[in-house]
Amino acid sequence: MLYGPRDVRFEERPSPTITEPTDAIIRTSAACVCGSDLWPYRGIEPIDGPTPMGHEYCGIVEEVGSAVENIEPGQFVVGSFWASDNTCPICRAGYQCRCVDARPMGAEGAQAPLLRVPLADGTLVATPEIPSDDLVPSLLAASDVLGTGWFGADAAAAGPGKTVAVVGDGAVGLCAVLAAKQLGAERIIAMSGHEPRQKLALEFGATEIVTERGDEGVAKIKELTDGLGAHSVVEAVGTQESMMQAIRSTRPGGHVGFVGVTWDVQLPGMELFFAVVHLHGGPAPVRRYLPELIDLIWNRKIDPGKVFDLELPLEQVAEGYRAMDERRAIKTLLRP
Ligand SMILES: [Zn+2]
Numbered sequence: 287m288l289y290g291p292r293d294v295r296f297e298e299r300p301s302p303t304i305t306e307p308t309d310a311i312i313r314t315s316a317a318c319v320c321g322s323d324l325w326p327y328r329g330i331e332p333i334d335g336p337t338p339m340g341h342e343y344c345g346i347v348e349e350v351g352s353a354v355e356n357i358e359p360g361q362f363v364v365g366s367f368w369a370s371d372n373t374c375p376i377c378r379a380g381y382q383c384r385c386v387d388a389r390p391m392g393a394e395g396a397q398a399p400l401l402r403v404p405l406a407d408g409t410l411v412a413t414p415e416i417p418s419d420d421l422v423p424s425l426l427a428a429s430d431v432l433g434t435g436w437f438g439a440d441a442a443a444a445g446p447g448k449t450v451a452v453v454g455d456g457a458v459g460l461c462a463v464l465a466a467k468q469l470g471a472e473r474i475i476a477m478s479g480h481e482p483r484q485k486l487a488l489e490f491g492a493t494e495i496v497t498e499r500g501d502e503g504v505a506k507i508k509e510l511t512d513g514l515g516a517h518s519v520v521e522a523v524g525t526q527e528s529m530m531q532a533i534r535s536t537r538p539g540g541h542v543g544f545v546g547v548t549w550d551v552q553l554p555g556m557e558l559f560f561a562v563v564h565l566h567g568g569p570a571p572v573r574r575y576l577p578e579l580i581d582l583i584w585n586r587k588i589d590p591g592k593v594f595d596l597e598l599p600l601e602q603v604a605e606g607y608r609a610m611d612e613r614r615a616i617k618t619l620l621r622p
Pocket of ligand 1: 372374378387
């Protein structure tokens with residue numbers, strides 16, 4: 287529970303119960319702290335009293351409501367950070383994050399041993415069997431950071447023959463590097479000034495590292511691309527500087543996939559007009575990608591769980607937040 291700025295507490299709460307017939311209750315195998323959890327943690331996003339936290343989850347189904355047809359107790363499941371019906375026209379077009387009945391999982395509080403998942407049939411995807419323990423971090427990553435990085439790369443039209451630049455070296459940016467590699471990008475430029483993150487970016491498939499940021503970072507991307515800019519740029523931070531860095535690093539006709547939460551970002555109209563770039567982004571429709579991502583993880587083709595460089599028991603959740611806030615950890619995994 288978050289009580290106020292930098293005040294996270296581990297405490298007993300009532301167990302969730304089935305409140306709608308489309309719900310499931312899952313026992314979480316692992317949960318984690320998201321970069322976006324740091325916005326309320328730092329007091330930038332106001333909260334209204336003590337607030338349950340966490341929206342990334344995977345685990346074993348304990349119980350399902352009477353209207354749930356495809357998910358059953360005993361299955362290991364992964365879900366998106368938005369619950370969705372997966373049947374409305376928006377979902378069918380692949381934008382489950384904006385389902386007409388979308389429910390934010392953060393409201394349920396996934397940093398807990400038990401979690402209610404609304405719209406279970408449309409939200410959860412079951413693995414073929416109960417996974418071995420070493421696959422759990424990667425399956426958990428699919429719930430948000432991998433799915434979000436994947437959407438960023440997909441929205442940036444990463445693919446064969448493309449030069450992809452990734453702005454942001456948090457877990458999402460690193461997963462966007464991994465996604466660009468899987469999507470067949472020719473060159474992948476990771477923008478990071480932080481040595482351990484550069485190392486993971488290279489492991490995930492980056493071919494070049496740019497340490498400069500802001501205008502100097504843009505100049506470096508231009509220098510590496512015959513003065514043109516990258517075909518595809520993923521924005522995975524969400525600040526004014528990083529958004530402009532992404533747009534200015536993209537060549538005319540190129541694509542920007544923006545997945546960092548754009549707090550107070552203002553786009554200058556005339557610069558945007560003459561940039562002639564595609565802009566696509568927002569909260570990732572993770573549910574669209576989950577079956578494919580689970581398959582890649584299950585067959586050990588990708589290992590996004592490497593973004594977790596700190597693992598703690600759930601009762602030490604406060605230290606998990608502190609480590610990420612102070613950039614001592616890329617991402618904290620919590621074991622209930
Ligand atoms: Zn829907």
